[in-house]
Amino acid sequence: MAVVKLSTPGVYVQEIPSLPPSVAEVATAIPAFVGYTEKADKIASGDLLLVPTKISGMAEFITLYGGPPTETADSIKIGVTDAGGSQYSIKFDYDDTKRSPFRLYYSLQSFFDNGGGTCFIVAAGNYATTDGPVTISSDDLTAGLTKAKDVDEITLLVIPEMAATGSAANYKKVVQAMISQAADPDLRDRFAIIDPYQVTPLSKTYTDGDLDTDIQFIRDATVGPESDRYAAAYYPSVVSAYAHRYDFDNLTIDSYSLATGATASLTIAAGDKMSKFSGSVFYNKVKDALNNEWVVLPPSGAVAGVYTRVDTTKGVWKAPANEAVLSVVSPVINLSSRQQEDLNVDPVSGKSVNVIRSFPGFGTLVWGARTLNGNDNEWRYISVRRFFIMVEESIKKSIQWAVFEPNAISTWVKVSAMIENYLYTKWREGALAGAKPDQAYYVHVGLGSTMNATDVLEGRMNVEIGMAVVRPAEFIVLQFTQMVQQS
Numbered sequence: 001m002a003v004v005k006l007s008t009p010g011v012y013v014q015e016i017p018s019l020p021p022s023v024a025e026v027a028t029a030i031p032a033f034v035g036y037t038e039k040a041d042k043i044a045s046g047d048l049l050l051v052p053t054k055i056s057g058m059a060e061f062i063t064l065y066g067g068p069p070t071e072t073a074d075s076i077k078i079g080v081t082d083a084g085g086s087q088y089s090i091k092f093d094y095d096d097t098k099r100s101p102f103r104l105y106y107s108l109q110s111f112f113d114n115g116g117g118t119c120f121i122v123a124a125g126n127y128a129t130t131d132g133p134v135t136i137s138s139d140d141l142t143a144g145l146t147k148a149k150d151v152d153e154i155t156l157l158v159i160p161e162m163a164a165t166g167s168a169a170n171y172k173k174v175v176q177a178m179i180s181q182a183a184d185p186d187l188r189d190r191f192a193i194i195d196p197y198q199v200t201p202l203s204k205t206y207t208d209g210d211l212d213t214d215i216q217f218i219r220d221a222t223v224g225p226e227s228d229r230y231a232a233a234y235y236p237s238v239v240s241a242y243a244h245r246y247d248f249d250n251l252t253i254d255s256y257s258l259a260t261g262a263t264a265s266l267t268i269a270a271g272d273k274m275s276k277f278s279g280s281v282f283y284n285k286v287k288d289a290l291n292n293e294w295v296v297l298p299p300s301g302a303v304a305g306v307y308t309r310v311d312t313t314k315g316v317w318k319a320p321a322n323e324a325v326l327s328v329v330s331p332v333i334n335l336s337s338r339q340q341e342d343l344n345v346d347p348v349s350g351k352s353v354n355v356i357r358s359f360p361g362f363g364t365l366v367w368g369a370r371t372l373n374g375n376d377n378e379w380r381y382i383s384v385r386r387f388f389i390m391v392e393e394s395i396k397k398s399i400q401w402a403v404f405e406p407n408a409i410s411t412w413v414k415v416s417a418m419i420e421n422y423l424y425t426k427w428r429e430g431a432l433a434g435a436k437p438d439q440a441y442y443v444h445v446g447l448g449s450t451m452n453a454t455d456v457l458e459g460r461m462n463v464e465i466g467m468a469v470v471r472p473a474e475f476i477v478l479q480f481t482q483m484v485q486q487s
Helices: 058-065 104-113 138-148 168-182 211-220 281-290 300-313 337-344 382-402 409-429 453-457
Strands: 031-037 053-055 076-084 087-094 119-126 156-158 191-194 231-235 238-243 253-258 294-297 328-331 354-359 363-367 441-445 463-467
Touching: 031 104, 031 138, 053 058, 058 104, 058 119, 076 281, 087 281, 104 119, 104 238, 104 294, 104 300, 119 138, 138 168, 156 168, 156 300, 168 191, 168 211, 168 231, 191 300, 191 382, 211 231, 211 337, 328 354, 328 363, 337 354, 382 409, 382 463, 409 441, 409 463
Parallel strands: 031 119, 031 156, 076 253, 156 191, 191 231, 231 354
Antiparallel strands: 053 119, 076 087, 238 294, 238 328, 354 363, 441 463
């Protein structure tokens, strides 16, 4: 306590601090979404391009960045069979090569629907231009990612368009940039969520899809064991509950047929625009049918929302798995336990891939909790890695007051007590394992413990912290024994 200089007669007031320094916990699920938007305007046209901007809802996003991409008329063919009496059968055929590859808008919508809150948007480019079609560039995406590096608040990295960059090499470039940033020794305060490069649909040729090839693209794009612990991959993509946006009135009927013996309710011909039938039963029937043609999304946006929801309701130490994926119809392909075996535990590469699966009676669930470094005993689980990130960042920021304080026992005691109080709170909340606090964590600091005389002379204060973080019960084994009749 500072001594007040008393030189003039009078009454002097001293406030005596009674509370010790405390650790203020940092946020754990603030993603940076990098990708293409309809616009990027705040004050002037394009002034938000490559500028990380914090938002907290879809309304704010639409104001600054616009809406979803509008599909071109030549990407869809509408076939109509008229059964008479205003009864129509509608069939859609798509040209996937002409459909929009832009997914940031829908992924952000999925993020908020799954529990997401505050996030940052980095617009890497605009798709609503007058200069012709816009292609997704890995250079644009990595440039946007680089801008996110300077924002300390960001804790998750999400790039929903990484698979639409034109080649496996470009996909690899984006994935490696994400993992490298998350594992950067100067940062290590964020976690990357990786989407699949491709998801091969089931067919007569591929009755299980082409699972091995799809997963190999992910594993080939990783960096290495030391870095892969800062990322998790998810497979497959999901069929969302969001419809594509079309300029509906300007869509044309591509084929029309009248059922045998039926009397046409309207005069319809191939080549007619939908605007011709505005307000009719037919018009509404086609529009309703088109609203049920769902957008296929990479899983990262929904998964980021699940991370946020779990962190908020249960804690960052709870694995973000066995959690419902909302606003989703189903995974693109349904994987079985047999198919998931080599994805979850890969004895060869050690690179685990988490699966989105559908379970009868439970819906679509995240069914995996491993980092890409899935065979590492220390950093196998996402929840363990992200809990350590949170604690490291929280203590790092909260201990700032001790810089240039006397490197002596008075400071060491304050630092130790501050950290121990924080970890005790985490133990009480269930984040740390152990029947007693000393089984759950320890904090060591002091001369002869973590420092020697040279450390003190050179101004270093070394603090050693150990934590026994709870781990998920990934494999639950029920053992049953048949009892012999007793009476």
